[in-house]
Amino acid sequence: xxxxxxxxxxxxxxxxxxxxxxxxxxxxxxxxxxxxxxxxxxxxxxxxxxxxxxxxxxxxxxxxxxxxxxxxxxxxxxxxxxxxxxxxxxxxxxxxxxxxxxxxxxxxxxxxxxxxxxxxxxxxxxxxxxxxxxxxxxxxxxxxxxxxxxxxxxxxxxxxxxxxxxxxxxxxxxxxxxxxxxxxxxxxxxxxxxxxxxxxxxxxxxxxxxxxxxxxxxxxxxxxxxxxxxxxxxxxxxxxxxxxxxxxxxxxxxxxxxxxxxxxxxxxxxxxxxxxxxxxxxxxxxxxxxxxxxxxxxxxxxxxxxxxxxxxxxxxxxxxxxxxxxxxxxxxxxxxxxxxxxxxxxxxxxxxxxxxxxxxxxxxxxxxxxxxxxxxxxxxxxxxxxxxxxxxxxxxx
Amino acid sequence: xxxxxxxxxxxxxxxxxxxxxxxxxxxxxxxxxxxxxxxxxxxxxxxxxxxxxxxxxxxxxxxxxxxxxxxxxxxxxxxxxxxxxxxxxxxxxxxxxxxxxxxxxxxxxxxxxxxxxxxxxxxxxxxxxxxxxxxxxxxxxxxxxxxxxxxxxxxxxxxxxxxxxxxxxxxxxxxxxxxxxxxxxxxxxxxxxxx
Numbered sequence: 001x002x003x004x005x006x007x008x009x010x011x012x013x014x015x016x017x018x019x020x021x022x023x024x025x026x027x028x029x030x031x032x033x034x035x036x037x038x039x040x041x042x043x044x045x046x047x048x049x050x051x052x053x054x055x056x057x058x059x060x061x062x063x064x065x066x067x068x069x070x071x072x073x074x075x076x077x078x079x080x081x082x083x084x085x086x087x088x089x090x091x092x093x094x095x096x097x098x099x100x101x102x103x104x105x106x107x108x109x110x111x112x113x114x115x116x117x118x119x120x121x122x123x124x125x126x127x128x129x130x131x132x133x134x135x136x137x138x139x140x141x142x143x144x145x146x147x148x149x150x151x152x153x154x155x156x157x158x159x160x161x162x163x164x165x166x167x168x169x170x171x172x173x174x175x176x177x178x179x180x181x182x183x184x185x186x187x188x189x190x191x192x193x194x195x196x197x198x199x200x201x202x203x204x205x206x207x208x209x210x211x212x213x214x215x216x217x218x219x220x221x222x223x224x225x226x227x228x229x230x231x232x233x234x235x236x237x238x239x240x241x242x243x244x245x246x247x248x249x250x251x252x253x254x255x256x257x258x259x260x261x262x263x264x265x266x267x268x269x270x271x272x273x274x275x276x277x278x279x280x281x282x283x284x285x286x287x288x289x290x291x292x293x294x295x296x297x298x299x300x301x302x303x304x305x306x307x308x309x310x311x312x313x314x315x316x317x318x319x320x321x322x323x324x325x326x327x328x329x330x331x332x333x334x335x336x337x338x339x340x341x342x343x344x345x346x347x348x349x350x351x352x353x354x355x356x357x358x359x360x361x362x363x364x365x366x367x368x369x370x371x372x373x374x375x376x377x378x379x380x381x382x383x384x385x386x387x388x389x390x391x392x393x394x395x396x397x
Numbered sequence: 398x399x400x401x402x403x404x405x406x407x408x409x410x411x412x413x414x415x416x417x418x419x420x421x422x423x424x425x426x427x428x429x430x431x432x433x434x435x436x437x438x439x440x441x442x443x444x445x446x447x448x449x450x451x452x453x454x455x456x457x458x459x460x461x462x463x464x465x466x467x468x469x470x471x472x473x474x475x476x477x478x479x480x481x482x483x484x485x486x487x488x489x490x491x492x493x494x495x496x497x498x499x500x501x502x503x504x505x506x507x508x509x510x511x512x513x514x515x516x517x518x519x520x521x522x523x524x525x526x527x528x529x530x531x532x533x534x535x536x537x538x539x540x541x542x543x544x545x546x547x548x549x550x551x552x553x554x555x556x557x558x559x560x561x562x563x564x565x566x567x568x569x570x571x572x573x574x575x576x577x578x579x580x581x582x583x584x585x586x587x588x589x590x591x592x
Contacts, residue, residue: 141451148459159470174467
């Protein structure tokens, strides 16, 4: 049913097949946990380089075991539950921040040879299978569903703490994450249009030999997706959810001990997962040249290389860009990202239809540009009129 | 196999539904509703309606219940509210009657009439191997185009109506009639995302 696109499950499902699926699940879980641990170290190390500090350098070579040491320390700390909290929800909330990221990671093709029509399947114990845990037919929709579920953890953590700052933080979080989901979804639609399918495997397979969606969709969806993803992750410059100067620690304020550590882990886990989604949707996933040896090893290597590049960009942004104001955040989301994502999607659809009908491409682009300009004019007129009306009513200065 | 999935999904649905009406705190009720929605999504997957399942989670669990929770948090509704008072006279009796009627009709159709075929309920062709997004999309843009467009117009009307109802006049910004809650700042913070 839900895994059915994998050739592993197409035939008779015997004991070996079940074992392969279980092993794949365990490996995926292991990869996510190790990746999260390394991501924490990576971020701390890179950001201290960018800020001219040394960063963690005590535990293990280059301080690589710092996360383990921190985890051990935090395990031994006292775990407080505030008096006025909603105890059940307070306990569930940290787990809810992790689960969607784990599920999403299961849909990411981690390796496999996609070059020259190999299709990305590898042979394990006489069975062909994809190097990803699951490949549901709804593919990227499941990813979008999980990213829309991710808001619950933050929101409920803030509410259940039973104090003011966490509540404010969770209200901010829910507004922000729901707002940017629209831009996220619209830019994913262009990828679906370019690849002609919803499954993550299909999207990666459609990007074989440098047909990356990055340029096939014309760069704009990639930029929009990256911005919206940063906002979904509540990472700087969009980390208003936990703006320390305004909200203490926001939704995490009342959390301590291991529950706090789970939030911390979840933040980086979500970061790795979002990076992997960007690699899958726009950067060709495990696609890349295979100079020598079996292709699936190169698939892993290319995937890892691209993932590290994307994650480095995340860290770099955090070090370089100051936090935006709340109204700037909402303006960027609603007035810039959503309209431009929508306009770009319509443009790509027009070009697709144009190439089917043999219209001259410059006419398609010209007419689309004129229509887009007219729409933009109408939109800004409407905004001006609304602003003037509000000023007349005295609701704003 | 399908029967097992059905029973698991049905149990999740029913537990969630019971949670919605039995929880004291409105937030717990909303979370139980999410449980029910997930149970229904599982049932959709069991019926090969993957697209519907994903959309169910995105729209209902990811957007609508989040908005419910948003409102509950902002209004600060808690379990101390007196639920013995009935704001709308007679609505509980009517609700009980209509609920029992629906349940009765369903039971009549399923159990007594014996019209259960066991077939998958589909309007589109249920072709194995073809993603059902494709079939649904084709139907939406051909046979059901008008229904689709009219629904979207309806949604736009609802949005415009909600916005115009929610707009503040100058004198409405400061509410003199009501005593301030213990969290007055939230009412101001709430205007940002709503506008």
